[in-house]
Amino acid sequence: MKKLVVLSGAGISAESGIKTFRDSDGLWENYRIEDVATPEAWLRNPELVLDFYNQRRKQALTAEPNEAHRILADLQEHFDVQIITQNVDNLHERAGSKKVLHLHGELFKVRSTRNPELIYELDGWELKTGDLCEAGSQLRPHIVWFGEEVPAMMEAIPMCEEADIFVVVGTSLQVYPAAGLVDYVFSSVPVFVIDPQSPKVSRRKNVTFIQETASLGMQMLRSQLIQ
Missing domain, CATH: 3.30.1600.10 (SIR2/SIRT2 'Small Domain')
Structure with a gap:
């Protein structure tokens, strides 16, 4: 898988x-x-x-999980899905995702x-x-407040290095160190970026941009990943 x-x-x-x-x-x-x-x-x-x-x-x-959260949970039937989130809410877990790493802490x-x-x-x-x-x-x-270290980065980096497919959804890739995680993904790995603004992804060639909101973009990505 x-x-x-x-x-x-x-x-x-x-x-x-x-x-x-x-x-x-x-x-x-x-x-x-x-x-x-x-x-x-x-x-x-x-x-x-x-x-x-x-x-x-x-x-x-x-708040309730939306379609994007639910699609990510459903993809666990087809892939070994690891979510690395900058969000502190528990919507990924409530949607059913089993592997969720919170970079910036947890609200609850x-x-x-x-x-x-x-x-x-x-x-x-x-x-x-x-x-x-x-x-x-x-x-x-x-x-994790602004100005504090992000200890979960040490867990996130090897996860990115193990990726066969890497997806960026709902993030501008402007907040570091989280934004730098894409640089740890091997160059041969396809990267999909879902965001209306198409944030820049440094030094990568095999990037597919889906310029849509998270829910619509995840619907489109699911169609591409599951043929």
């Missing part, structure tokens, strides 16, 4: 109603990124950061501010000041 590796981004979740900060001049739900999604913001105003992510969880709970998980290895599933949507880990320190969102 061929290995199909997928790099997904905010565009796939946008069709489910989850907004991204790139939708409105650097604002994310009317907040500046610097105020809610950086280590400095956490140190400056943890209550604001906690409230912001509480609201994001409430929003995510009302929290972790210790003292020991980043202490990670917990959050029961519900609310994380409050005074919610502590087993080591006695405040819990924070299990999210």
Whole structure:
């Protein structure tokens, strides 16, 4: 069974109603990124950061997987599908995808501010000041904030090197280091890029661009992959 590796981004979740900060001049739900999604913001105003992510969880709970998510799950019948997502929601999993690596963390998980290895599933949507880990320190969102390292890259790179087919869907390929993952895909491997804007893919020749939204583009790709 061929290995199909997928790099997904905010565009796939946008069709489910989850907004991204790139939708409105650097604002994310009317907040500046610097105020809610950086280590400095956490140190400056943890209550604001906690409230912001509480609201994001409430929003995510009302969202449903869309056709693009469902097609990726269905492709597991034909391929060994590995999804590498920049998204922090759980829509891929809810659609039925079994192998999902979250590069930028997970919205419904929290972790210790003292020991980043202490990670917990959050029961519900609310994380409050005074919610502590087993080591006695405040819990924070299990999210990779701007300015923080992306430890999951070490898992993602070998996945890309093993790809027989590589798909980019719903990402502008502008956020690094995630955007650099395509450079680890062997030159002989076909790459499909699904995005209305056709983002640039550096130094590759065998790239097929599908200039459509995620759902329509995935329908077209499925027809090409399954004859």
